[in-house]
Amino acid sequence: MEEQTPQPEPSIFERMRNRLSPEGLPTDDRGRMRMVVDSLILHIHPSKVEVSTLKWTYTWGLGGLAGLLMAILGITGIILLNNYTPAAPQAYFDILELNSNVWFGELIRNLHHWSANLLIVVAVLHLIRVFVTGAYRPPRELNWLIGVAMLLLVVGANFTGYLLPWDQLAFWAITVGTSIISYVPLVGGWLSNLILGGPEVGANTLLNFYSMHISFIPLAIFGLMSYHFWRVRKDGGLTRPKSASQTEDAKVERVTTIPHLVHKEMIFALAWTAALLLFSMFVPAPLEGIANPALSPNPAKAPWYFLGLQELLLHFHPLVGAIVIPSLVIIGIFLLPFFDLSLESVGVYFRSARGRSLTLLSAGLALIATPIWVLLDEFVLNWTEWLPTWNSLLSNGLIPLVVILLPLILLDEWVAKRFKADTEERVLFIATYIFTAFIVLTLIGIYFRGPGMNLYLPWNMPTSH
């Protein structure tokens, strides 16, 4: 402790400062550790962290970045509320006003928009990082489930926010996106009516989405996020990175959280905030003409993160393309930690040297197979015409589903036999295949689908709507 000149009567400011941080900034390790333990915000960290988990190329800081983006979204979202009326068509005029007549209005909106879109990417990358390093295995299964639930909520937040500008882009993306709900068996029509507040997207939908977007979803994310952070500590901190050849755990070496972790986090957060600000200064969030329910733009596309799904809809009966396949995939993601149990390879990227090759092989196969299948289904396969008497749920649902699943099952058998892959490597192989296929479908939806949802090369895309 530094020597301080004694003061008879501390001022009110000094007394307040003493309440917040009684000893000033600590200068020794013991003080730094106590500061972490005593602080409300810092105590999401342990007082000391394992050196190997600080390795930047292991986590890529993705979880922290997702947290930072949530904070930016919360702050920009709260101030955007002051210039927005959730009523049609006033909402659209408010956005015009925000862009032209409000100090920094466009910047705040851009920042909110781009952070929200980046969050989807970052959350998915975070999920992939945890998956490929096996970091969801016992005792971390529960935190995996919470993470996946948060990812779904983030998509929900993004989707409900998409409607709020009430422009053509928003109106038709939400119309196409919510029409999928009506294909849910038995309760679809009722559910769609409830969510939209009527038979189609309108003023009631805007109010419903606004209310979900600013209350329930952010509250739920905040709650789960706090729990998610806390569980990381309860489950023993981050998993430790290992190389594939390493058979035994390296010697545990701990350093104090301040400054080794906290300083890194601060630099990381500042750099990302600066990058987002710069990007938002130069790239405006899209805004089209006011919503016109009588005129669908051509093509009418869902938000970009749903375009993989929309691509599936072009090839399958809606019940299969929009409900069965996505539900199976989501359930599969939830269940991953329960049939991928080997604790040996936790912390090893792609499980093993063989796992690494299999991941590359799987991604390569999906990269080739998916576009071929899209082209075949677009121009050659026509099950509904070949089997005119069959129910379209069979001819346009079950048959194409078998057509895409059969090669995957055969590939999996082949990998198991040819490369003697074990369960964890087969899980990795299948997941990589499905994920790569989904990314390819999304890219096709974004860049290769034009008017009438026909296929175009991106550089030949007709520009008119």
Add this chain to the structure above:
Amino acid sequence: MSNTTTPQPQNVSRRDFLKVAWAILGGVAALETAGVFLAYLQPRLAEGEFGSVITAGLVDDFPLNSVTHVPNGRFYIVRINDGGFLAVYHRCTHLGCTVPWDSTAQKFICPCHNSQFDQEGVVENPPAPRPLDLFAMTIENGEVRVDTGNIIQRQTYETTQVVYP
């Protein structure tokens, strides 16, 4: 836990009974709360807007073999060759886009996923899974009135769907 020292005709203790009773009451209360929320969240419909009965015009306004868009009612008045009327919802049965009438092709062609429908709204080209929906309609005193709150889903076109003046 049943009391083993003094056998009783019914082996539910008072404690167990109260536990079960509380659980049941709590469950009922939770269901009631859920019911209240669901009822509260039901769509609200305003008079005079889409969802009410809309007068499309007089019978003679619609020539034979014609398709007329009524945008505020979200429907087309289709008058077929024999003088009958259909009120066709302009919303695509695939993913909800508004389907324009292409008068040169004599078809409804959806801009979103290229579903095509003939004049009666029957699917000529998927992915739309069923014909365009109809609205219930009546013709009284030469006025064509369409009930936009009454959407009729159909699997095929039948002559019983046509309304005659």
